[in-house]
Amino acid sequence: MKKLTSLLLTATLALSTLTACSSASAGSDPNTAAAPNAADNASITDNTAPTSDATPTTLDQIKANGYITFATEGTYAPYSYHDESDNLVGFDVEVAQAVAEKLGVEARFTETQWDGIIAGLDAQKYDAIANQVSITEERQEKYLFSTPYTYAYGAVVVNGDNTDINSFEDLNGKDVALTVTSNWAQVAESYGGTIVSTNGFSESIQLVIQGRADATVNDNVTFLDFKANQPDANVKIVAISDEATQSAILLRKDDAALQEAINTALAELQAEGKLTEISIKYFGEDITTNK
Template identity: 55%
Template sequence: MKWISTLMAVAGLSLVVAGTAAAESNLDKVKSSGELRIGTEGTYAPFTYHEASGALVGFDVEIGQAIAKRLGVEAKFQEGKWDGLIAGLDADRYDTVINQVGITEERKKKYDFSEPYIASKAVLIVKSDNEEVKTFADLKGKKSAQSLTSNFGKLAEKNGAELVGTDGFDQSIQLVLQGRADATINDSLSFLDFKKHKPDAPVKIAAQEDNADFSGIIIRKNEPELLAAINKALEEIKADGTYKAIADKYFGQDVSN
């Protein structure tokens, strides 16, 4: 009987250890480490980019910092190229990706999203003197500069474009300006920010999608505590004016709806 009791005690201890490990796999782990590890591009103005001093700045950077503050931890950013950014969650390189990640049914099968915090529209960008590409359908047989795994890349491909792979918006717009691509489908907010800083750049919006796309903060599945904490933090920064102040700084308006 003594060995049975010993086995039961060991089994009970194992359950406790396993339960503790599971609990520490999400929100508790973040809080005990004192940091929220955030994956981001760092090349996608105005959401996440480097200013002249070299500092990482942007709308998503400040949103990430505000959320981390509400969780009682520091935001620790880790940069990577878009095409491998979300996969970094699977490798546990970070806890979340805050990089204007579009909420799609395909992604929701594998990951969880926060409540939407950005609403934007896909726009078709071409050189100012381009009269051939006036609609998304006109991309058929044309070269479109895109991040290959992005929603924009899939939209370009759906319309028959030949994709020219890029690391993000900055490279895409440069390829259009250089004539190495006929167009790029990208985010309306990014384009407006680009034109704000470079009003004389010879590019224009040829077409715009009617419906808005929504972005959310993406995390691994089965981390309900962390997801709830992020949603609560988003709710708080919207309620206390923090979100509006950040949005006004980068866009001059609320971009959540």
């Protein structure tokens, strides 16, 4: 019996040793399993490395499509409007076309009302906005701007018979006709004006002429263009801002490559005198540099 017990014990120990060696060889014990050598690591890295290209940028897509899409109002003379033949024309339109040409692509336009124009950019309905978008700190937190291509001075416009308003400060408590989301509305409100909502400058100035609003605020260039086309309109400028408002092409926050390409294009157009040429065509003076 003692001999049989000894034999069974010996067999059991041998089997246990064999099992332990087998487990260590299989690497089931992380403390005893051998790590792969450098060659194995290199092989694993090579086999799992991504092989696809990076996600195309908006600029890449523009180049591939052969066109860039700009949003603009189409009702904001002299920046963006329709001529007698119903062609979309204007200062912003021609600047956008010149930029597109520098990029080596065609400029296409999506016309939309101002109140929804930035939301459309967020929804990727177009690549950029060329519609006298003023550069503000609030917008810079969420979007990218090109370098400025327009410098305009704010003007308070009133009915020709109005004698109560002679300065920005006089807007306090007055009804000011403006698009509620425009930069000019913020200016008017900062002086205590009450905004009467409109769809754009044309409607705003008509309310002033009709006496349904006390004033409107816009850039002086837009008003001068209006007076050139309607010299008998009973409106006048009573105050001009000291500092210029800068406007630029608006882009989505992640489109830095497109911003750089557009900035390069604008710099070349400025150096060549093309921006000045477009400005003089529409305004009789150069509004593309800060005076």
